[in-house]
Amino acid sequence: MRPGEGKACGAPGDEERSDSVAVSCENVVKHYGEVRAVDGVSFDVHRGEIFGIIGPNGAGKTTLLECVEGLRTHDSGSIEVLGLDPQRRTRLVRERTGVQLQTSALPQRIKVGEALDLFAACYERPADWRDLLTRLGLGNKTGSYVEKLSGGQRQRVFIAFALVNDPGLVFLDELTTGLDPQARLAIWDVIRDIRDGGTTVVLTTHFMEEAERLCDRVAIVDHGRIVALGTVPELIASTGAESTMSFVVDGSPPLDRLHALPGVSYAEHVEGRVIVHGTSARFAQDVMGVLAGIDARVHDLRSQQPSLEDVFLALTGRRMREGAPA
Numbered sequence: 001m002r003p004g005e006g007k008a009c010g011a012p013g014d015e016e017r018s019d020s021v022a023v024s025c026e027n028v029v030k031h032y033g034e035v036r037a038v039d040g041v042s043f044d045v046h047r048g049e050i051f052g053i054i055g056p057n058g059a060g061k062t063t064l065l066e067c068v069e070g071l072r073t074h075d076s077g078s079i080e081v082l083g084l085d086p087q088r089r090t091r092l093v094r095e096r097t098g099v100q101l102q103t104s105a106l107p108q109r110i111k112v113g114e115a116l117d118l119f120a121a122c123y124e125r126p127a128d129w130r131d132l133l134t135r136l137g138l139g140n141k142t143g144s145y146v147e148k149l150s151g152g153q154r155q156r157v158f159i160a161f162a163l164v165n166d167p168g169l170v171f172l173d174e175l176t177t178g179l180d181p182q183a184r185l186a187i188w189d190v191i192r193d194i195r196d197g198g199t200t201v202v203l204t205t206h207f208m209e210e211a212e213r214l215c216d217r218v219a220i221v222d223h224g225r226i227v228a229l230g231t232v233p234e235l236i237a238s239t240g241a242e243s244t245m246s247f248v249v250d251g252s253p254p255l256d257r258l259h260a261l262p263g264v265s266y267a268e269h270v271e272g273r274v275i276v277h278g279t280s281a282r283f284a285q286d287v288m289g290v291l292a293g294i295d296a297r298v299h300d301l302r303s304q305q306p307s308l309e310d311v312f313l314a315l316t317g318r319r320m321r322e323g324a325p326a
């Protein structure tokens with residue numbers, strides 16, 4: 001909950017844009033003393049998408065998100081959230097958006113239902129939180145103490161808090177950090193459901209796989225700046241990074257036919273494996289087409305696609321994860 005926040009209501013003169021933009025940032029700057037945490041950032045989030053903000057530790061993701069949420073005051077530039085200025089219309093923005101902070105805590109001895117009652121009371125038009133809990137797979141946890149829940153269940157409770165005002169836009173900061181892979185997969189399904197229900201999602205994450213599998217578009221942030229923005233396939237294609245397919249063939253490797261494919265840069269036969277490198281969108285399909293047309297048996301087929309990690313490396317010369325070799 002946001003302490004001290006009263007109920008908000010629409011005021012005459014609210015100039016909501018009914019267009020397709022949920023968040024608009026123009027040249028946003030935020031300093032902490034000498035540290036330029038957000039350094040002239042511009043981007044739009046489209047309504048109905050899952051928009052990911054990714055980058056290494058200290059890149060400025062949380063600061064940017066908190067400025068957009070209206071929790072921090074930016075030094076310069078402009079921000080619009082659902083057509084509203086989050087600094088001037090803070091209460092209205094909070095009424096219409098949901099926020100899950102990177103670190104959240106609740107009193108130890110509070111039950112899930114009690115906490116949701118408390119959160120719901122802060123809003124003019126709260127959602128039916130029992131229905132919300134059922135949608136999040138927590139329908140039978142109303143009477144459970146929050147401290148007794150698993151990490152994944154607790155994260156879903158925090159998502160419920162962020163959705164209890166039935167927002168058009170929800171902000172999720174490092175939602176799946178600390179969760180095991182299975183719990184993370186379950187949360188991804190929840191986030192897709194939220195998007196499919198019409199709510200725009202803006203999230204930050206350290207996990208490249210999370211951004212790749214979940215986000216409709218991604219902004220890569222480094223040293224307070226957006227260094228790339230687009231869909232994951234667009235970002236990967238922009239680096240020209242190659243995909244690789246390799247396999248073992250019992251018989252003569254079809255190197256000439258593979259070389260003749262338009263998207264193949266080269267194919268080689270190394271220590272019993274055929275390795276094919278290429279960039280086209282149809283690369284895998286085309287290679288499979290050649291393999292389907294030969295008589296020899298093909299086995300141990302492997303495919304390696306470039307990732308967002310490769311995009312970051314190509315753009316900055318560094319790995320996104322600290323300490324990882326470049």
Ligand SMILES: Nc1ncnc2c1ncn2[C@@H]1O[C@H](COP(=O)(O)OP(=O)(O)OP(=O)(O)O)[C@@H](O)[C@H]1O
Pocket residue numbers: 032035037055056057058059060061062063064
């Ligand atoms: N309250 C603060 N006071 C002073 N400096 C801060 C404060 N919060 C963040 N910073 C600094 O601002 C920069 C951006 O930090 P921020 O937390 O926004 O990055 P981040 O990308 O969210 O990092 P992480 O992924 O580790 O959460 C860092 O250099 C950080 O040390």
